[in-house]
Amino acid sequence: MSPIVFVHIPKTAGTSFRLGADSFFGKENVCRDYGEKAVETSTIVREWISSDKDGWLFARDFEKQGYQFLTGHFHAAKYISIFDASRMITFLRDPIQRIASEYNHFVRNNGYEGSFEDFFRSPQNVNRQLRLVGKNNWAEFGFIGFVDAYQDSLKLLNRKFEIDIPQLHENVAESEVVKPQQLTKDQIEELQILNAEELEFFSSARAQFDWRLRLACADESYVSGCVTHVEMGKLRGWAISEDINNAVLIQVKVDNEIIGECKANEFRPYCRARGLGRAGxxxxxxxxxxxxxxxxxECVVANTQQPLLNVYS
Structure with missing residues (x-):
C-alpha cells in the first residue's frame, strides 16, 4: 500500500490526528518531517531530504524501512513528486481563526513579543494554509478535512483509505484549536484583504468536502477532478471516481444548460506521473x-451533479 502523506498545518488539530495515526499504524511506522532541527524529525528525513535531496533514494529507503505514514510541517511540493498526490491529505481551519490561534501559540510557547498585527502582516504568515498545500496542488489531494467538522472528516478519510485512525483527545491543545478567537473589526478586515486567496481556496475546498459528505450519506462515489483549460474552442480536464474501475461521465454546461457529455478516460501523462489513479x-x-x-x-459529474473544480485562469 502506498504511504499516506499528511501535510500538518499548524493549529488545525493535526497533533491529535497524528497521535491517532501513531496508534493505528504503530509509532515506528510513522515518519516525521518537522524541520531539520526538530528533535521529532526522523533520521531518514535528515539523511535523504535535508542533506542529499535525492527523492528517489528517500522513497526507496522509506519503503525498505516499512514506513506507512509521513507527517510534518512541510510544503506539499516537497513530497508530491515522490509519493502519489492522491495519497496526500490535510486538515484546514478558518484562515482568520487559525492565524489568531497560531499567534497565541507563539506568544505562549515561543516567547514572541510582537503585536498581533506584526505577526499576521509577516509574509510567511499570509495565505499560509494555501502555501503549504500548494495553489496548483490542492485539487490533486486525496483528502482535505476540516477542523470544525473533525469527526465527519475522520470518518470520511477512514472510509476512503480503508483505515481506522481513532479520534483521540490526548492533545491538551486541541480544545484551544477550536476555541474562537476574539478579534476587532479592523483586524478582521485587514486579515480578509491579506488572505483573500486563502479564503477563496478555503471556500472551494469546503464546498467539495460538503459534496463528499453528501455523497457518502447517499452511498455514492465522490469524484476528484478539475477543468484545467478552456480555450480555442476546447475544454480539457481530468476526473477520477473513488470507484476507479468506472470512468467518470462528465456533463458540460454553459449558462447552466447541458450542451454535451464526455468520458474521463483519455490518457494524461501528467496525471500518471502524479499518481492520480487509473494509470493516467x-x-x-x-x-x-x-x-x-x-x-x-461548468463541468459536473453526470449521475450526481457534483461540480468539478475550475483551475484554469
Whole structure:
C-alpha cells in the first residue's frame, strides 16, 4: 500500500490526528518531517531530504524501512513528486481563526513579543494554509478535512483509505484549536484583504468536502477532478471516481444548460506521473460547436451533479 502523506498545518488539530495515526499504524511506522532541527524529525528525513535531496533514494529507503505514514510541517511540493498526490491529505481551519490561534501559540510557547498585527502582516504568515498545500496542488489531494467538522472528516478519510485512525483527545491543545478567537473589526478586515486567496481556496475546498459528505450519506462515489483549460474552442480536464474501475461521465454546461457529455478516460501523462489513479487514463476533453463565454462553463459529474473544480485562469 502506498504511504499516506499528511501535510500538518499548524493549529488545525493535526497533533491529535497524528497521535491517532501513531496508534493505528504503530509509532515506528510513522515518519516525521518537522524541520531539520526538530528533535521529532526522523533520521531518514535528515539523511535523504535535508542533506542529499535525492527523492528517489528517500522513497526507496522509506519503503525498505516499512514506513506507512509521513507527517510534518512541510510544503506539499516537497513530497508530491515522490509519493502519489492522491495519497496526500490535510486538515484546514478558518484562515482568520487559525492565524489568531497560531499567534497565541507563539506568544505562549515561543516567547514572541510582537503585536498581533506584526505577526499576521509577516509574509510567511499570509495565505499560509494555501502555501503549504500548494495553489496548483490542492485539487490533486486525496483528502482535505476540516477542523470544525473533525469527526465527519475522520470518518470520511477512514472510509476512503480503508483505515481506522481513532479520534483521540490526548492533545491538551486541541480544545484551544477550536476555541474562537476574539478579534476587532479592523483586524478582521485587514486579515480578509491579506488572505483573500486563502479564503477563496478555503471556500472551494469546503464546498467539495460538503459534496463528499453528501455523497457518502447517499452511498455514492465522490469524484476528484478539475477543468484545467478552456480555450480555442476546447475544454480539457481530468476526473477520477473513488470507484476507479468506472470512468467518470462528465456533463458540460454553459449558462447552466447541458450542451454535451464526455468520458474521463483519455490518457494524461501528467496525471500518471502524479499518481492520480487509473494509470493516467482520467482525462477528458470537449469541443464547443459555437463561441461561448468562458466564465459560464461548468463541468459536473453526470449521475450526481457534483461540480468539478475550475483551475484554469
Amino acid at each position: 487514463f482520467i482525462g477528458f476533453s470537449f469541443e464547443f460547436s459555437r463561441e461561448i463565454n468562458v466564465g459560464s462553463v
